[in-house]
Every structure is written in structure tokens, then in C-alpha cells.
Amino acid sequence: MMTKQEILDKLGISDVNMGLTTGTKWFDTEGKTTTSYSPIDGKEIASVKNGTIDDYEMVITKAREAFKTWRMIPAPVRAEVVRQIGLALREYKEPLGALVTLEMGKIYQEGLGEVQEMIDICDFAVGQARLMNGFNLQSERPMHRLTEQYQPLGVVGIVTSYNFPVAVWAWNSALAIAAGDVVVWKPSSKTPLTAIATMNIIQNVLKENNVPEGVFNMMVAKSSVMGDNFLGDKRVDLLSLTGSTAVGKRAAQIVGKRLGKTLLELGGNNAVIVTPNADLKLAIPSTVFGTVGTAGQRCTTTRRIIIHEDVYDTFVEKFVNAYKSVEKKIGNPLDSNTLVGPLIDKYSVELFQEAVTKVQEEGGKLLFGGEIAKGIGLENGLYVVPAIAEAQNHFKIVQEETFAPIVYLIKYSGGVENAIAINNDVPQGLSSAIFTKDLLEAETFLSGMGSDCGIANVNAGTSGAEIGGAFGGEKETGGGRESGSDAWKVYMRRQTSTVNYSTDLPLAQGIEFNL
Amino acid sequence: MIMEITKDITIEDLIEDYPFSVKYLSTKGIRCIVCGEPIWGTLEEACLEKSFTEDEIEQAVKELNELNKQNK
Numbered sequence: 001m002m003t004k005q006e007i008l009d010k011l012g013i014s015d016v017n018m019g020l021t022t023g024t025k026w027f028d029t030e031g032k033t034t035t036s037y038s039p040i041d042g043k044e045i046a047s048v049k050n051g052t053i054d055d056y057e058m059v060i061t062k063a064r065e066a067f068k069t070w071r072m073i074p075a076p077v078r079a080e081v082v083r084q085i086g087l088a089l090r091e092y093k094e095p096l097g098a099l100v101t102l103e104m105g106k107i108y109q110e111g112l113g114e115v116q117e118m119i120d121i122c123d124f125a126v127g128q129a130r131l132m133n134g135f136n137l138q139s140e141r142p143m144h145r146l147t148e149q150y151q152p153l154g155v156v157g158i159v160t161s162y163n164f165p166v167a168v169w170a171w172n173s174a175l176a177i178a179a180g181d182v183v184v185w186k187p188s189s190k191t192p193l194t195a196i197a198t199m200n201i202i203q204n205v206l207k208e209n210n211v212p213e214g215v216f217n218m219m220v221a222k223s224s225v226m227g228d229n230f231l232g233d234k235r236v237d238l239l240s241l242t243g244s245t246a247v248g249k250r251a252a253q254i255v256g257k258r259l260g261k262t263l264l265e266l267g268g269n270n271a272v273i274v275t276p277n278a279d280l281k282l283a284i285p286s287t288v289f290g291t292v293g294t295a296g297q298r299c300t301t302t303r304r305i306i307i308h309e310d311v312y313d314t315f316v317e318k319f320v321n322a323y324k325s326v327e328k329k330i331g332n333p334l335d336s337n338t339l340v341g342p343l344i345d346k347y348s349v350e351l352f353q354e355a356v357t358k359v360q361e362e363g364g365k366l367l368f369g370g371e372i373a374k375g376i377g378l379e380n381g382l383y384v385v386p387a388i389a390e391a392q393n394h395f396k397i398v399q400e401e402t403f404a405p406i407v408y409l410i411k412y413s414g415g416v417e418n419a420i421a422i423n424n425d426v427p428q429g430l431s432s433a434i435f436t437k438d439l440l441e442a443e444t445f446l447s448g449m450g451s452d453c454g455i456a457n458v459n460a461g462t463s464g465a466e467i468g469g470a471f472g473g474e475k476e477t478g479g480g481r482e483s484g485s486d487a488w489k490v491y492m493r494r495q496t497s498t499v500n501y502s503t504d505l506p507l508a509q510g511i512e513f514n515l
Numbered sequence: 516m517i518m519e520i521t522k523d524i525t526i527e528d529l530i531e532d533y534p535f536s537v538k539y540l541s542t543k544g545i546r547c548i549v550c551g552e553p554i555w556g557t558l559e560e561a562c563l564e565k566s567f568t569e570d571e572i573e574q575a576v577k578e579l580n581e582l583n584k585q586n587k
Contacts, residue, residue: 244552246546250556297551
């Protein structure tokens, strides 16, 4: 494993960093300085100068100007830049993955996985760039051609969260850039260094390909500088925001007022259903990864497990035993033996403890964990023992998303439709899963009367999506879809065209209009 | 008393400059941090979302400033 200094040196991170770039040019801004601390040991990693309102204006102006050029470059040529970015990310996968771990606290394997997602979406976008196609439709009028095509949209604003500090930028940017858009990225103030490192990695590609300044923009800024004004800015054609439902609702209102477009990836309250026909050899390890992976700080983290009464006791015994093994592997996320790293900050720990208290106050029973982990290397108080609690779905705390490793066990009886009703009875609708070997149960779960979530898996957990499928959810999760499948369409402007190649002027619906 | 904290301060700045505010506002039913990130908007907006009256907002600001004084 590289040392901290080696990681920073390889990625061009200094003690104090500029927090604004328009691609290859960096700007020495005069905003507040943000210091990034590692949740691993609480020590300072480096600091970043924030952008100001004037800087924001400069960036948006530059982006709009760059769009005029970028939109006219053929999509496969634009995607060649994305391909080279994917190659650069391959080269820097280890140090960038390690910086993700250092700055955010997820285990190194997951840090590497995050960079791999960036690479995967670059590869995906390269192919997609040749298939950003519309339809040829049948016109009702003779010698008319009716088509649909997709055009570049404009400036895409991207707001990312600390838990996937760079992958979400890549999901959006790879497709947006291939689609002919330009991007303005506001990274999380908790993980600005990974954003700076990413921009450092790609800048040689931008230079070598003469990509105009203003196509790839990134600005570290407070929400007072790049918040409501960013959301309300008519010059931003699409606002892609990953974060809490609270921030998403605010964004939807502000962007909605100007009838702008949003792509919202908000909170989840994801459940796994374990039926009497489940293979527990699959269900247990998969669900444990879903509950404690990234220390419960994924939007797809498994928050609830809905277990049939016939297998409840067996499942709980095995599940608690698995947690006993996990408890021994709480520690420094850069250590290859670690399975659970720290939470991002002391506030997250407080919210975790609050949830543990609240579930018991509402009548739930704590079965495992819930305390701050103790031991050598865990002294900063950000490491917690993942909690398991028995609960009822209607508990207020169960209806909320707690961004920490606490999972609620809920017993059900009767048919799978009862479990599905519990699955759906929360405000959020991101991810869901069922473990069963019964075809009827599986298909019911995937049917129109099944899970109401954007993601519904069978014999696979709620987290760990591939980039090839569209990612997103319903209800208070926001309704947006990004990453694979046809998510590229949100980054483009849809246009229907009628071409008349006759010498007559027939009107649609046979309307007569004789002058 | 000079009011350092005003109702116009953003939650993000409040958390950064006056970290004790998170616990205080939590007791008032305001969650400053959701999904590990600060909510956007001002202290006043967060209070209004929880149906605080003008007087209650003023009281909250006053109490935050008192807490700040004690924390110094």
C-alpha cells in the first residue's frame, strides 16, 4: 500500500490546492479555504481554496461559450476524449482509489471499485456515442419523412455527494460529454481532493485533444456561492443532483420554477425480502454486504430486511453470527483485512447513535452492535459497530433514511404480497431485492403489483449496481435515471422533424386550408 | 449582546463555524445533516420548514448566540 504522501504526490495534490478549473487552466480563487480531514484518523490531508460568486459567473460564461464549439464536434470524436479519459483513469486507478478511501473512508476495495465504475462508464459512453439515435417514423402524408433525433442539450450542472465522490461525476460526465454537453461540477465540500485529483488526471487528455476550456469545469464552493443561484440559473440546462431528499426537494422547487430539467438521485430506504424459499447461503452474505458495505453510507444500502416468520429465527441467528465476524474487521479502510471503515464525521456517528436510541424508544429491540467501536487505531470515535434491530415498518425511525450501518429486521407472515406491501410502504423508492428460489414469488416481486422501486433484484442484494443498467429510483428518491441503458437521453434535447419532399402541402389530419 | 449568528446564515456555514448548532437544532426538530451532507438554505428557511413562528426563530437565534458565548 502506498503511503499517504505517495498517494497525494501521484495525484498532484499539494498542501493547499486551487479549487477551480475550466479543464486545463486552474484558478487561484479568493473564497474560504476548506480543509479536508481523513475520517480514518482525523488528520488533515490538504486544503482547497473555494470559488467565489465572481468565479461562478466566469465558469458559467466559459461553459456556455465552450458549448457552442463542443456541440458541433461529432459524437464519436467527442467520445474519443472520453475513451482516453478511461485510459488515464486505468493508469491512476490505485492512487485515486486510495485517495477515495483516505478522504471518504470506504474500504480500499470499494475505493478501487469506485474508480472502476468511472472506467466502465467511459467505455459504455464510447459505444453509446455511435448510438445516440432517434426513430424514423411513418408519416401519414405522402412524400413526407417523419423522424426524431437527439441534439446536445447545453450546460449540465453536477452536484455530487461525499459517499461516491468521483463515480457519480463520471456517470454524468461521460455521457454528457459524449452527448455534446459541457459540465460544471460542484463536488462535495467533504471530498474536494478526490475531485481535484480527477481533474488533474484528465487534464493531459484535454490538452492533447485540444478540448476547449469550459467543457470540463469543476469548482469547489460553499452552497452560499454555488447553491440556490446554481439551481436557479437558466444558463444551466440540466441539473443533476445526488444527495438527500431534503436537498433534492429544494432543488426540484427552484429548478421547477424556471421549468428547468433535473436528474435527481436522492435517498433510499431499501429492503431485502427473505421468503421461506430463500437460499440463505446467498441471502446472508449478500445482505451483510448490503447493510455494512461503505459503513452503511450508500444510497442503496440495505436498511430493512423483511423476513418470513418461518425462516425468521434461522435467518436472524445466521445474520447476527455474520455480524460477529464483521465486528472483528472494523478498522483502517486501507488495511486489506478491513470490511467496515469509519463514518464520514462525528455528526454521522451522532445520527447513528440517535437512530439506535429511537428504534428502542419506539419499541424495537437491539440485537447487535450500536456502539462506538473501541480499539487501537479507532480512537477518533468515527468507527461504529454496525447495528441490527428488530422493528416495525411503521416506526418513524424506520421510515427515515439513517445514513449509517443500522438495519431493521421486520417479520412478515402469509404470502409474498404481504412482504411487498411492507417493502413499498416507505416514502423512498430506490432499491429492493428478494431472495427466493420460487419462480412465482420472484415474478410477483418484479410484476406491476411488485416492488415500486427503481431497482428490483432477485437473489442479489440492493447495492452494488453495474453501470450497464439505468440507476435511480421513484417517489422521494427523485425519479432520475443515470448511468446505463437509455439514461443518455436525459443529457440530450429531443427533436421531432417532418421533411416534406413533395411539391404539395398536405396538412396533418387531412385539414383543408385553401388560400 | 452582539449577534454573531443571524437567521440568514446558511446551514453549511453554521455547521462549520458553530458545530454545537447541530445538536441544538436537532432538539428543535431540525436535521442539519441528511445523508451525511449539510442541508442547503439558511437557518431561517430550515426553521420555517418546521413551521417555526417569527418569534420562535428569533428565540432560536438568540439561544444559539448564547450557546456560542458559552462555547468560547
